Amino acid sequence: MGLLVNGEWKDQWYDTDKSGGAFEREAAQLRNWVTADGSAGPSGEGGFAAEKDRYHLYVSLACPWAHRTLIFRKLKGLTDYISVSVVSPYMLENGWTFDESEGSTGDDLFGSEFLHQVYTRNRPEYSGRVTVPVLWDKQRQCIVSNESSEIIRMFNTAFDALTGDSQDFYPQDLRGDIDATNTLVYDNINNGVYRAGFATSKEAYETAYHRLFEALEQLEQRLQVNRYLTGERITEADWRLFTTLIRFDAVYHGHFKCNKQRLADYPNLWGYVRELYQWPGVAETVDFYHIKTHYYASHKNINPTGIVPLGPELDYSAPHGRGA
Numbered sequence: 001m002g003l004l005v006n007g008e009w010k011d012q013w014y015d016t017d018k019s020g021g022a023f024e025r026e027a028a029q030l031r032n033w034v035t036a037d038g039s040a041g042p043s044g045e046g047g048f049a050a051e052k053d054r055y056h057l058y059v060s061l062a063c064p065w066a067h068r069t070l071i072f073r074k075l076k077g078l079t080d081y082i083s084v085s086v087v088s089p090y091m092l093e094n095g096w097t098f099d100e101s102e103g104s105t106g107d108d109l110f111g112s113e114f115l116h117q118v119y120t121r122n123r124p125e126y127s128g129r130v131t132v133p134v135l136w137d138k139q140r141q142c143i144v145s146n147e148s149s150e151i152i153r154m155f156n157t158a159f160d161a162l163t164g165d166s167q168d169f170y171p172q173d174l175r176g177d178i179d180a181t182n183t184l185v186y187d188n189i190n191n192g193v194y195r196a197g198f199a200t201s202k203e204a205y206e207t208a209y210h211r212l213f214e215a216l217e218q219l220e221q222r223l224q225v226n227r228y229l230t231g232e233r234i235t236e237a238d239w240r241l242f243t244t245l246i247r248f249d250a251v252y253h254g255h256f257k258c259n260k261q262r263l264a265d266y267p268n269l270w271g272y273v274r275e276l277y278q279w280p281g282v283a284e285t286v287d288f289y290h291i292k293t294h295y296y297a298s299h300k301n302i303n304p305t306g307i308v309p310l311g312p313e314l315d316y317s318a319p320h321g322r323g324a
């Protein structure tokens with residue numbers, strides 16, 4: 001685990017001293033947008049038009065943020081349009097690597113050893129964390145974006161004219177509800193599990209833990225009356241919650257000490273996560289080997305032995321009963 005400083009790799013863990021033991025996630029820096037006609041998006045510069053075979057996605061199968069982009073690539077029919085390289089589940093002194101012996105596809109574009117080399121190829125003097133996902137432009141030879149919430153918005157619409165797929169996971173009439181739900185889910189759940197797991201003070205951990213379970217209990221109630229988070233239509237908000245829920249019992253409950261209850265103990269959330277897992281195309285984006293191996297074997301300060309637990313034994317393919 002580390003970061004780039006003026007293009008040089010430094011092996012160092014998150015600094016939580018300056019924030020009283022609380023984990024604070026650094027904002028993504030590369031924020032251009034692919035759009036249908038190459039006009040500029042809400043941030044960054046223009047010139048990234050949607051085209052077949054132009055863009056490449058770097059992901060970890062373990063990472064919940066990268067997982068969102070893989071789900072949208074699949075659901076929006078983009079697998080033949082956007083190629084993918086997968087990093088190794090181990091993220092140790094060199095950060096994310098392409099070590100194929102440990103389950104990476106390798107870097108299909110440049111044969112790099114480490115993901116940080118893709119960042120310095122984009123900008124030799126880059127300073128900051130080296131995160132997945134990364135969307136690379138093969139034509140302009142640069143990174144378009146390293147912000148998953150924006151990559152999924154691009155995938156949601158930019159390629160529609162090429163693919164003929166007009167499913168909309170961010171429909172105009174639900175945007176207010178989706179945005180509000182995303183804020184609740186991001187602060188307390190998506191990032192909340194990391195705030196609990198990476199806390200280095202009891203206070204920071206306990207605050208994150210309480211906020212996490214209050215939010216889960218609120219959503220458990222909501223899913224009692226609604227099939228999906230914002231009503232009867234599945235949206236971006238559901239897919240953003242899903243990538244944390246699917247990791248919950250396997251990783252966050254134990255490794256990140258989010259153990260008030262298992263997800264499987266909430267009847268509505270448990271049925272809901274199974275419904276989303278069983279959604280056509282989604283199960284093949286879930287890799288429990290990469291998920292468990294990454295967290296338990298990479299965070300040596302949390303789990304010094306690196307031993308990956310065998311359990312839990314849970315059946316995400318069991319009937320979900322959500323139609324009732």
Ligand SMILES: N[C@@H](CCC(=O)N[C@@H](CS)C(=O)NCC(=O)O)C(=O)O
Pocket residue numbers: 001002027028060062063064065066129130131132133146147148149
């Ligand atoms: N804002 C980013 C966050 C991505 C992120 O933090 N990814 C993690 C993996 S789960 C990562 O690569 N961490 C490496 C690091 O922080 O050094 C996004 O949503 O795309």
